[in-house]
Amino acid sequence: MGGYTLIENASLVSRNTLRVDARAKLLAEIRDAARLPELLDFPAVREGRLLVLGEGSNLLFTGDFDGTVLAMHTRGVHVEQDGDVARIAVAAGERWDDFVRWTLGQGYAGLENLILIPGTVGAAPIQNIGAYGTEVAEFIESVEAWDTREGRVATLGRAACAFGYRDSVFKREPGRYIVTAVRFALPRTHELKLDYAGIREELARMGVDRPAPFHVAEAVVHLRTRKLPDPAVIGNAGSFFKNPLVDAATGEALRRAHPELVAWPGADGRWKLSAAWLIEAAGFKGLREGDAGISNRHALVLVNHGHASGPQLWALARRVIDGVIAMFGVRLEPEPVVIGTD
Structure with missing residues (x-):
């Protein structure tokens, strides 16, 4: 079928970077965006739920998807x-x-x-x-x-x-x-952003004193490679938790109670807290329950060590959320979309 392909009862295990073994009632792979209205008018698509999927690097399936997963394969x-x-x-x-x-x-x-x-x-x-x-x-x-x-x-x-x-x-x-x-x-030219998470230190380590954009990119690649597990090696969706935003009074109170807290005051008066610091301080970094775990390299990363199911991964994520609330009174929110929960 020109422009798109339809597959029934399709496996999604290779289409999400957490490697959750979920299935879709219908998988539609679209290669021509101009055919999208026609595809969406198919009764099986029109009458059911729809989920648009890229590389599946920002979602967690907690069950099968009883609808159409639309995979964008357009190029240009x-x-x-x-x-x-x-x-x-x-x-x-x-x-x-x-x-x-x-x-x-x-x-x-x-x-x-x-x-x-x-x-x-x-x-x-x-x-x-x-x-x-x-x-x-x-x-x-x-x-x-x-x-x-x-x-x-x-x-x-x-x-x-x-x-x-x-x-x-x-x-x-x-x-x-x-x-x-x-x-x-x-x-062509843009003020480089170097004052975050070790970029200047990495550039110095590289021996670069007059960085260009490609030098910054190389430094970021080094930092990410050291800190974050590779989805090709172990299932993960990158940072699973957002850095929480709190009002100034809450941020200041937390800093008084925990002087080592990593946080950044924002222009709007709110504070952005390091979710990684909160999770590690609460004792969850490196935790493993069956094949579900929190990376021992970076506390923000939820990992699938092998055959963890979506519900098992989500249960561990909820345990982390509850633990951080209990210790700091701050609620973490997942960064990926969680499919299958209320």
């Missing part, structure tokens, strides 16, 4: 040069890390701190992915999506995307938008 990168800024339209199915590396090879700046994040380009605005002091929202000009409510293609500018910390309109209105392409505005 189109560049328009506007002085020193490149406006780049990228198909949702392109791999994020491949795109970042391509931009660096072309001499564009901005995305270097976001290298080695798993997933697709289409997933990036949904989560407003961020790492090492950079959020992707800063470089997104617009997002093209199929609006399932209106039954039309919609182009949302940056303001309409309503980006927040690991948040966007796409996340707040789940099921409404299917991202088909993202348009970036990337400069």
Whole structure:
């Protein structure tokens, strides 16, 4: 069938980086975004639940999915040069890390701190992915999506995307938008962000005193590789917990009670707390229950040591959430989407 393929009772074990053995009632693989309205009009698709899937690097299945999983396999990168800024339209199915590396090879700046994040380009605005002091929202000009409510293609500018910390309109209105392409505005030169999580120290270790974007990217790759387990080696979805935001009074009280607390005061008066520090201080780093575990390399990472089920992984995550509440009075929220829970 041109443009897309339909598979019944499809295994999803190789389509999520936590390697949970879940199944989908119907799997639709789409290679041409223009065929999306036709696909969505199939009775089996139209009448059931719909889940859009990139590389499955930001979700946890706690059971089978009784509906259609839509896997975006679209490809394409189109560049328009506007002085020193490149406006780049990228198909949702392109791999994020491949795109970042391509931009660096072309001499564009901005995305270097976001290298080695798993997933697709289409997933990036949904989560407003961020790492090492950079959020992707800063470089997104617009997002093209199929609006399932209106039954039309919609182009949302940056303001309409309503980006927040690991948040966007796409996340707040789940099921409404299917991202088909993202348009970036990337400069040739950009002020490098070096003051986060050891980047300057890593550059010094590399012997780089006048860094370019590709040097920063290399430093981030070194840091991520040392700290985070590789999904190709052990099942994981990267950082499983968000850094919690608390009001200033709460942040100050926690710092008085725990002087070693890692936290960053924000411009809006709130404090961002290190979820990794909270989890490690609560004694969960390296914990293993059966094949479900918390990485001994980074306390933010929930790992599947082999054959952990979705419910087993979620039970351990809930244990961590409850333990941090009991010790610090702070509730952690999962960063990935948890499919199958209320």
